Amino acid sequence: MFWQAAYHLFGQWHPRGGSQSLTTALIHRLQGWGGQVRTDAVVERIDARGGTATAVVLQGGERIKACAVVTAIDVQTALLRLLDPPLAGRDGVELNAAHPGNAVQMLVHVATARLPPYPGAREGDWDGLQAHGDTLEELRRGFLSAEGRQLPDPVPTYCFTPSVYDNSLAPTGQHTVYLACPSAPYDVQGGWQDQQEAFADAMVAQVEAHAPGFTASITARHIRTPTFMAKELRWPGAHPMHLDISLDQLAFLRPTRRLAGHTVPGVHKLYTCGASTAPVGGIAGSSGKAAALELLKAQP
Ligand SMILES: Cc1cc2nc3c(=O)[nH]c(=O)nc-3n(C[C@H](O)[C@H](O)[C@H](O)COP(=O)(O)OP(=O)(O)OC[C@H]3O[C@@H](n4cnc5c(N)ncnc54)[C@H](O)[C@@H]3O)c2cc1C
Incomplete structure (x- = not known):
């Protein structure tokens, strides 16, 4: 209801040409800083053996070494299925219980x-x-x-x-x-x-x-x-927010209380963002900004 009323009261933001224009603009910004974007590159594994994320492995076997890894896909897949070894213990159990x-x-x-x-x-x-x-x-x-x-x-x-x-x-x-x-x-x-x-x-x-x-x-x-x-x-x-946006998994509880800080207990140099992380999904980029700030904080 609030969402709807806000659109009528304050208008809404729409990238000219549709949503792809927003992605294109972000890519241009990243490239402007010397970054590279690869598409059609499905990550099959995040290597964190030894307690530090050191590489991602693509479908087909290519291994990309990394000084830090930031996941931006649904966090259950990232930490319970791609992360090697998968998140275990209380953190793993709680994340597994988060509901879409x-x-x-x-x-x-x-x-x-x-x-x-x-x-x-x-x-x-x-x-x-x-x-x-x-x-x-x-x-x-x-x-x-x-x-x-x-x-x-x-x-x-x-x-x-x-x-x-x-x-x-x-x-x-x-x-x-x-x-x-x-x-x-x-x-x-x-x-x-x-x-x-x-x-x-x-x-x-x-x-x-x-x-x-x-x-x-x-x-x-x-x-x-x-x-x-x-x-x-x-x-x-098929959840556009990856996880349900119920009160028990919003903001500082998203996806779980212990994982809401965009870092992963017990795994260094691994950060999470995307729709299933705090504060909530959507296209505003808040979770990406929060993860980036955590990563910058950890820089020597
Ligand atoms: C009809 C509709 C209307 C909406 N309206 C709004 C709105 O008005 N405002 C708003 O803020 N939000 C809106 N949303 C929600 C918003 O679109 C999503 O929450 C948002 O796009 C999620 O972005 P994301 O980058 O976190 O995740 P995603 O968009 O899911 O991006 C993750 C990407 O990672 C890729 N990926 C997944 N697994 C792997 C892998 N193993 N290796 C490599 N790549 C992988 C996926 O292919 C995907 O491209 C709407 C959604 C829908 C469906």
Whole structure:
């Protein structure tokens, strides 16, 4: 609710051209400082035998020596599966118990011939998040359904219309709309394959109910199910925050109280950041900054 109200009150920040522009800008900055970025380089192992992180080993066997290692993937995979030896003892047990949750996002990207035609809409109304759920109870039931491996019905849906403030996204007069359901089950009874089209139709119908004519304005659509995103983005459980953002694993408790400082007890020169670390996920980069400060603190 706060998130939604804040967008309407204060506006929102959108990198021109979409999210990739933000990544591209960060890469340019890193390269400007002499850094190098390698993609398609899957890390299979973080070598910390002897109690100090000294190298990462890629799929295919290439070993990259390092004076420090900063992980930016989901922290359970990093410390329980890639770290050699894996985090053990109380720290390992507590991290293993951190929970991702089964309620994740399902997306439908659509191209439209016009903006969602909300009756009585004023200029500026398309600038923020547009929520299509009628009651908080509906939203609550949606999350409960997802935790129980069921598709929510009705489908809580929200949408953004970024082409309103970024004319590089669509030809003049046309628009891009992204629809998201925040309570789609990752693990769903019946599987996503056979249910994705009907579920996407239900999301579109939610918008149609508040913007009659929306469905007819759609010229193309692309569905991104949780299964699709888990594979494409290497998100275990398809969670964009890697771990659930429940109160027991937020801020100084994320991912666990003892690991919230971005260092790893018993392993020198290993730092963690990313969505599953403190304070929380998202694109603001707070966890990366915190990890960088820890690393700098340890420099002689
Ligand atoms: C629909 C939707 C809307 C959202 N809206 C917002 C919003 O408005 N504001 C906001 O702040 N956040 C938002 N989020 C959340 C935000 O996108 C995520 O929390 C954020 O992108 C997580 O970034 P990250 O870098 O920590 O992790 P990731 O994006 O998961 O990046 C980790 C990278 O590491 C790679 N990787 C994984 N394993 C390995 C390996 N073994 N070797 C090498 N590479 C590996 C992955 O391929 C991935 O590229 C949204 C998410 C969704 C799905």
